[in-house]
Amino acid sequence: MIEITLVLPFALPPPELAPDLVRALQAPGLAALLSRTSANRALAADSDARALPHELWLGRAIGLCDGRRLAFAAAAMRGFGLDPAGGAWMIVNPAHIEISRTYLMMGDTRRLGLVDSHSRALFDSAKPYFDDSGHTLLYGDAHTWFMRAGAWAALDTASPDATGGMNLTDWLPQGEHALDYRKLQNEVQMLWHQHPANVEREARGWPAINSFWPWGAADAGDMPSAPFACAGSPPWLSAIAQQHGSFAGLLAGADNPALFCDGRLAEAALATDWAGWLQHMQQLDQDTFMPLLDAVTSGRAARARLVLSHRNALAEFTTSAMAQRKFWRRPTLDRLLP
Template sequence: MASTTVVLPFALPPAELAPELSRNLQAPSLAMLLSRNSLLEKHVIADDSRILPHEAWLARARGGLAAAVMRGFGLAPKEGYWFIVHPVHIQLARNHLVLADSRRLRLDEADSRVLFDLARPFFDELLWGDAETWFMRADGWQGLDAASPDAAMGSNLADWMPAGPNALAFKKLQNEIQMLWHEHSVNEARQQRGLAPVNSFWMWGGAQAEAPMAEHQPMAVATPAAAAVPSWLKALSAGSTAAAPGAHGPVVLPHLIPMGAGNDWGAWLGAMQQLEHEWFSPLLAALRNGSTNELTMILTSREGWTEIRTSKAALRKFWRAQNLKNLTQ
């Protein structure tokens, strides 16, 4: 059966904003897809989860994020426990530290290479993916519960530091790298250009190198021009065809991540309107003309996700009102 799964991070706004945003969103195709369904399941993540729901869904689908992202970069170590590593900027906000939005870091390859080469001797193994994504091996850190940067961003960093038996070892390593990079010429030059210094690193997404892929279909990731898609996410689409509404298999639409992570719901509304024209209307047309037999939508928020499945037969449920009420967690 020709089927499509569309993953939409941050498609579900906060409950207190959802009614007003839904009233202002002109998306009849999305309303049809959400209302005329054959399956609707709501999932809530655990209160102590340190990654976002769409990241958790992707980790399950790919058999562990670090391993899958490494494969996307053409790296295939046969053993070890690996984490995704990002060079980041940590800033002081009043009386606590905050992890800044890495999408605004604007770290080029030349500067990143210098920082990478400086840091590499302090790790058991440190592998290069690209300027914003590296990988570290830490075989004894399997029990470390590490938060994703988007989950931790903007909050008191003390609440999001890695937790577990090796937390102190991580903190020691992080302090060493912070001292190594502090006032380095790369950062001095960045500040002269009006850019934030790269003063720390963040790690998350731990997985065994040999972790098998749970999802055998290639996963496409759309790359909207208006939104900066993190390279770790783009790497998950390695080997897949270009993301398009008529394609079969899973596809991730990351258009809403910057707005949802940054709580910019005015911009979110505009991005959803664009998705209505570029994705939701073509997806509805594909169901109606039979080129897609079944569509599953994974809509996420910070608290969980909703799985909605529909088909050409389900679209005939005319007694169901066409609305956007399912845009709530």
């Protein structure tokens, strides 16, 4: 029998909306998994962390987290067929930053509509500036570039999703070389202003790519210590994963402990699209929670652990066939409430 761990970023509704969302949610599979458990615990987010709770949990689970610092870059590079030899590297995400008189805000990179032709053109124009500064730039895909970090590996950086909806001023890279980073950022921002790719993007109603976001510094030797699979996840995480596809496919073929991260809720949650969030949750109940419940109750899975999160907290729920026999526990979604 196998053990399954299912990580679901943003499956915990935000506390202020949880009563209304739980009342509207129809998810009997999830209700059974959450109500009839052998163990559960809730963890508040680290107030000093510059990453989301599920990112830190996953980083620690696969051995790519040093304390509260995520170290994903080298593993992601290998996933894109790039060689991270020669020191530390950082993930670089092309970004759109909204600038006003009182705040900076970075949009969700999932919603950029960034196609390869535009990304390549912007990359090619910026690469000499990175290379001349000693921070070689390499291309992974439209959303994912890589930069040789050098001394910038010591910068205290934040993951892109951690900045969602926040004043970016509080999340900019910090440390001894932060001024050097900002200098390169300013040069690239000026270069990309009125760049033909951005002119075309704005004409089509897409946001201009007016900045870049470095994070996830890692040395070449940083390798995942445990395999995992994912779906609906950002390209950098998909590049690290050893398996892709549906949860049902993983469940059918698993013969060892399996870890699966499903990121389908993230875009709706970051956009505060709660109608979309409910739709995704109910789809998850059909294609993920109910099959997992069946695997547990039939004995095909010895144990199942759900790791659910929102921006400020994470909760773990463990169930088994024996726990599911606790018929006196009425299935309910109340454990999604704060």
